[in-house]
């Protein structure tokens with residue numbers, strides 16, 4: 542369980558410190574620190590809020606949600622017709638059952654011309670490449686990232702704007718913003734719009 546944390550902030554310059562300080566290293570003022578509860582910020586750091594306008598639901602064209610076929614009929618059927626933009630799918634299963642293999646095969650067969658980002662926190666690029674070669678995977682749009690830091694992964698996603706993001710596996714990921722690591726899930730796969 543993550544306990545509620547606090548941070549000390551200088552009310553003169555906004556300098557943050559985990560401890561109370563008499564003199565602010567940021568602006569050299571004295572006795573300017575006050576304690577503030579750390580608010581879990583959902584969006585990270587400096588993203589600006591977009592101005593949005595709600596639209597009439599009745600005006601939205603009812604094009605039967607654009608789904609992306611995974612290339613596997615049975616998997617598409619389980620997913621209700623394929624991957625939906627913006628959806629999040631959790632793929633679970635016993636170790637060694639073939640989750641990563643299935644995922645790599647999806648990377649190959651997926652019916653999209655967008656980029657596919659494969660993030661692995663468990664295996665190296667070489668290990669993934671070996672498996673990919675064995676499976677005959679040669680999708681030019683498949684990109685690999687060996688990383689476990691959520692913030693870095695998020696920045697990469699914003700940077701390359703992939704159509705599909707795969708996180709293998711979700712329990713190896715961590716965030717600096719959350720002290721207790723999430724270790725409940727088996728494997729995650731994300732469809733990024």
Ligand SMILES: [Zn+2]
Nearest residue numbers: 551554565568
């Ligand atoms: Zn200051």
